[in-house]
Amino acid sequence: MVTTLHTTFFGPVQWYQQLYRSEGVFINPDEPYQKQTVRNHCLIAAPNGVQKLTVPIEHPSPTQHPSPISQIRISSHGNWQRQHWHALQTAYGDSPFFIYYEDDIRPFFYEDRWEYLFDYNMDIMKKMCELLDIQPNFVETPPSPITQNPSLIPHHPTKPYYQVFRERHGFLPNLSILDLLFNMGNEAILFL
Secondary structure (H helix, E strand, O other), X not given: OEEEXXXXXXXXXXHHHHHHHOOEEEEOOOOEOXXXXXXXXXXXXXXXXXXXXXXXXXXXXXXXXXXXXXXXEEOOOOOHHHHHHHHHHHHHOOOXXXXXXXXXXXXXXHOOOOOEHHHHHHHHHHHHHHHHOOOOOEOOOOOOOOOOOOOOOOOOOOOOOOOOOHHHHOOOOOOEHHHHXXXXXXXXXXXX
């Protein structure tokens, strides 16, 4: 069955579970952009608890609503990329595998080559698939409404895994895939 997933910024573990477990995946560049979703933010386990990292966007004009996700531009306002990278270093600098993956992840916070959120998210997803060693079967055309899985949040519970601040906050489920990667390294695939 082909599953339709929305694009996501360093998506949650359950999103990657769905990506990994689906026979085929369609990611729709024409879906309407929705505010306050994982399309432009992710959650990480920081020293003081869950922290949200948000990619600022240029809001489309009111006459263009709803804009397709492929037309949403990333805002260059502020120093959000450096702030995100600093937050990741603070949250995961002591994790077992941060040092092994930081060179692969850093370019997403130090290069300004992405104009559109969809392109940025897709490049992130491709890199994460490479690092997780998963090869999803992407399809170019949307599934028929009968076979389409409309669920945007997969229903696979996340098995607990090691987290740097687990003793302080308990296990925090369904954080960004970065949490799983930095804490579990090449064993991350066992939790998908």
